[in-house]
Amino acid sequence: MREANLRCALQVAAVVLAAFPHTAYSTSAQTPSILTQPQEDFRDVSSSAVAKDLQERGIDPFTDTRAGLRTGFISYDMVVSQSHNLNSDQKGVTDAAHALNAGLAYAQLTSMVEVRTSKPGARIRYKLVGGGFPTEAMARLTNASDDSLPIGIYEFWSERAGVETSAHLSLRIIKPKVTVDLEERDNQ
Known part of the structure; x- marks a missing residue:
């Protein structure tokens, strides 16, 4: 009976690992990164x-x-x-994202946002998606950067010495706690 339970547990683990290969473990020869941990996808x-x-x-x-x-x-x-893509320059897309973010301000809710990179020390920049919102920076460098932000749809990216080191990610920041993992380009 115990052997059957162990066999069943191993089969379940194999199914989970096969279903989520990019989040459950790292197959690279490098040291596993915090970026390989499973998380909710806030890019939706x-x-x-x-x-x-x-x-x-x-x-x-x-x-x-x-x-x-x-x-x-x-x-x-x-x-x-x-x-429509949120990164589009179409006026309707920009206006709709702006209207949503402006409307969410009335909710007066915040999210605690933690941003991580595989290598500590990056400056995190962000702004609400939609025209007219300023670019801001988190107070601390990664991997100790967390801030309380008003809920909304944001764009996040990392910089080192004033040079962008990651792609701009559009993310929904609505849940009470959100962890963002930014993948920096290797040449940085």
Whole structure:
């Protein structure tokens, strides 16, 4: 009986590892990185992911009566449901992202955001997606950088000595605690 239980446990572990090879373990010869740990994917900035996170925090974006929140969400939903890219320069996309982020400000909720890189010491920059929002920097360098940010759809990237070292990632920052892993380019 004990051998059958062990065999079953090994089969389950093999299925999990096969299903999530990029998050469950590292196959490289390098030292495993913090970037290989499984996490929720906050890169999903779809309106359904935003709505789900908001509902978990007690806000129904379809019925909320706060000025701007409901209309901002509906505008955003209409644009992203048509598969528009948030990094697009199209005015409608920029306006919808701006409307959502401006509306989310009325919720007056924050998220504790921790940003990590495989090598400590990077400066983390971020801004709300949509026109007119300023670029800001986290107070501390990685891997000790965490800040309380107003909820919204953000763009994050890393820099070293004033040079960008990672791609810009659009992420939904709505849950109470969010961990962001930025992959820096190797030549840095």
